[in-house]
Amino acid sequence: MTTGDHSMADAAAMRRALELATRGPAKGVNPRVGCVILSRQGELLAEGWHRGAGTAHAEIDALSKLAPGDAQGATAVVTLEPCNHTGLTGPCTVALIDAGVARVVFAVADPGDLSSGGADRLREGGVEVTGGVLADEAEALLDDWLFAARHRRPHITVKWASSLDGRAAASDGSSQWITGSAARADVHRRRAAADAIAVGTGTVFADDPSLTARAPGGEFFDAQPVPVVFGRRPVPSDAAITRHPHAPVFVEGADLAVDLRELQRRGIRSLFVEGGPTLASAFLAAGLVDELLVYLAPTLLGGPRLAVGDLGVASIEGARRFEFAAVVRLGDDVLVVAHPVSSGAARSSTSINEGN
Known part of the structure; x- marks a missing residue:
């Protein structure tokens, strides 16, 4: 050339x-x-x-x-x-x-x-x-x-909201709402900008999310992400996602690389991962995260409900390294945007536990 x-x-x-x-x-x-x-x-x-x-x-x-x-x-x-x-x-x-x-x-x-x-x-x-x-x-x-075509997968954004001590929910499992209205509005705006939004079956059963993108007044944005569900368990026929403007896409989660290639084949260029700790951890462990969005609330919860689970990191040398791209104040909360530091190849295959 x-x-x-x-x-x-x-x-x-x-x-x-x-x-x-x-x-x-x-x-x-x-x-x-x-x-x-x-x-x-x-x-x-x-x-x-x-x-x-x-x-x-x-x-x-x-x-x-x-x-x-x-x-x-x-x-x-x-x-x-x-x-x-x-x-x-x-x-x-x-x-x-x-x-x-x-x-x-x-x-x-x-x-x-x-x-x-x-x-x-x-x-x-x-x-x-x-x-x-x-x-x-x-x-x-x-x-x-070009990103999706070159990498043979969508661009992956993983999002979670947590307390300052890294908890995504209280000990009893309640999580609404850790962050305030400004942070939630920002999440919905970013949902609308993505081609698809992903959760695991565990989140579908626990929270019955609609996975839509809505303005602060509750009205739908014109652009809606396609709902994607990772996991093997059948979703209830009356689940909220079945009423989504787009038909849900179901993938088994046994091999993320294969699943993501299928999503790219369907024309999904960007994927907003908003499931629970199991799904987020699977993407992180596989090295398949291009952007992290962490919404931090100025609160402490303690307990076992961590935002991220096991990543296969045995020592500090194996830490998954990210670099800060932005820190944004959203009402009482803070959004931290981070991108991965390129260091080594991602694992070729990671499966998602049936619990999510």
């Missing part, structure tokens, strides 16, 4: 392609992609963008607006490396080659298992290829999709 200095014409066309990409859906299996086709003289011939799974890709959308032969010798400027596989639609590489496109400019390489390799296929077909044009801007636009 060629990188480095790029012409002003390439950059201008890519900027327009990025604008077109924003017209596509921000969620789902497929990325937002825009395409601009220029003549040999640099004049605009056609534009296109992807409208969602099953619809024409951006390159095909743009080519469809041209008469046969009009793309001969043209340059296609695309925000993402053209795909090289047949899914619900055919490979864009073949369509570009067949249309006679002489040059392809793209911003970011496609990290997909099946769809990558488009640049090489184009070169084999005699097309000149330039990559990396406005890559930073494209990375920002496709941030969540």
Whole structure:
């Protein structure tokens, strides 16, 4: 892939392609992609963008607006490396080659298992290829999709609320409410920003959560996370999640890596983990946490109801290290945002105890 200095014409066309990409859906299996086709003289011939799974890709959308032969010798400027596989639609590489496109400019390489390799296929077909044009801007636009595609899983946020001494509930199991209204409002706002929200079956049985995202007045946000339940126990047919705006997704929790890959395959790019200590601990022990949200209340509870269980840490040398990203005051409470310090590989397989 060629990188480095790029012409002003390439950059201008890519900027327009990025604008077109924003017209596509921000969620789902497929990325937002825009395409601009220029003549040999640099004049605009056609534009296109992807409208969602099953619809024409951006390159095909743009080519469809041209008469046969009009793309001969043209340059296609695309925000993402053209795909090289047949899914619900055919490979864009073949369509570009067949249309006679002489040059392809793209911003970011496609990290997909099946769809990558488009640049090489184009070169084999005699097309000149330039990559990396406005890559930073494209990375920002496709941030969540690229993360999920590169890691083969959603971005994982684990959240809990606890007392200063790390308890998620009192000794009798009561936990409503450890934190105040400002903290709870912040949680609901973050729920609405996630593609999905996860709990374990233990939380479903103990708390019967609705897993919706609601404004302080109780009304639903327009965006609602898909409810995901980890565990093997069947959920009662009258559980609150069965009345969620989205149908719940159930995964066994026997292998988190496999489960997360399935969620990514379903188009879930970000997962908000809000289950009890068992679920949070499983993600932490597996090294599958990208962000921690810890809501601390200025209270002490004591007792056995810890927010986090066993992480498999036998000594201080094995501690799971995080670094603070932000500390936010929310009414009487404090939100601590932390990200993991990269140190060693995550475990390849962690299962969730049937208790959650």
